[in-house]
Amino acid sequence: KFRYRRKREKLVELIAVSRLPTKWGLFRAYCYQSKLDGTEHIAVTKGDIGDGEDVLVRVHSECLTGDILGSARCDCGEQLDLAMQLIEKAGRGVLVYLRGHEGRGIGLGQKLRAYNLQDQGSDTVEANVELGLAIDSREYGIGAQILRDIGVRTMRLMTNNPAKFVGLKGYGLAVVGRVPVISPITKENQKYLETKRTKMGHLYGSDLPGGLLKEFLNPTEDNATN
Numbered sequence: 001k002f003r004y005r006r007k008r009e010k011l012v013e014l015i016a017v018s019r020l021p022t023k024w025g026l027f028r029a030y031c032y033q034s035k036l037d038g039t040e041h042i043a044v045t046k047g048d049i050g051d052g053e054d055v056l057v058r059v060h061s062e063c064l065t066g067d068i069l070g071s072a073r074c075d076c077g078e079q080l081d082l083a084m085q086l087i088e089k090a091g092r093g094v095l096v097y098l099r100g101h102e103g104r105g106i107g108l109g110q111k112l113r114a115y116n117l118q119d120q121g122s123d124t125v126e127a128n129v130e131l132g133l134a135i136d137s138r139e140y141g142i143g144a145q146i147l148r149d150i151g152v153r154t155m156r157l158m159t160n161n162p163a164k165f166v167g168l169k170g171y172g173l174a175v176v177g178r179v180p181v182i183s184p185i186t187k188e189n190q191k192y193l194e195t196k197r198t199k200m201g202h203l204y205g206s207d208l209p210g211g212l213l214k215e216f217l218n219p220t221e222d223n224a225t226n
């Protein structure tokens with residue numbers, strides 16, 4: 001009997017692994033190269049991923065201004081710091097740092113243009129639209145494949161963004177919980193965070209949204225298509 005099971009194409013290749021001592025503690029660094037465009041992504045792991053069950057995971061979108069230059073316009077830098085702290089504290093976990101996600105996919109230059117529009121009154125969603133660009137064009141398939149390659153099977157995801165639950169499922173991965181990554185509200189990031197909450201559905205309650213979470217984990221026919 002002939003059986004043909006089509007394997008999902010592998011989009012990443014492991015290039016190198018090294019020890020990575022950091023200000024948060026000792027990690028291991030994995031460099032993965034995208035076979036689609038050659039982009040080098042990095043994942044850092046703490047401890048033994050073992051059976052891959054119930055791993056604390058952060059999938060972080062590159063934000064040069066926030067992660068590196070201390071921009072107060074967004075919460076990215078704070079979230080990165082918090083995620084690394086939580087993984088260190090747990091003694092086991094993975095942070096995947098996705099390049100090419102800059103500006104929710106529009107790139108660095110366009111993000112700065114979007115900032116100018118935001119200084120003129122637009123919000124973060126309107127600014128992308130006014131530039132003729134997608135509100136959020138990030139894809140998580142590469143991130144999912146990196147996690148799977150590292151040995152993750154089920155994860156507690158550090159995020160406030162419900163779109164990531166959907167984006168990271170599949171590829172043999174399942175999300176079994178959410179860990180909020182909340183940073184302080186300031187004068188500079190207030191409107192940005194509020195827009196993410198009202199227009200992009202980000203969850204900022206420190207409580208676990210039971211009903212909502214269930215919906216994202218097991219979407220029914222109805223809410224999967226909306």
Ligand SMILES: Nc1nc2c(ncn2[C@@H]2O[C@H](COP(=O)(O)OP(=O)(O)OP(=O)(O)O)[C@@H](O)[C@H]2O)c(=O)[nH]1
Pocket residue numbers: 059060061062063064073074075076079101102103104105106111114115124128158159160161164181192196202
């Ligand atoms: N276009 C645009 N991108 C932004 C802006 N502020 C931050 N970003 C980008 O947004 C991305 C981070 O997305 P967020 O929506 O903040 O967070 P998230 O990763 O989706 O969700 P969390 O897991 O909760 O952090 C990074 O790539 C940033 O460069 C902005 O005002 N406009």
Ligand SMILES: [Zn+2]
Pocket residue numbers: 063065066067074075076077
């Ligand atoms: Zn940012």
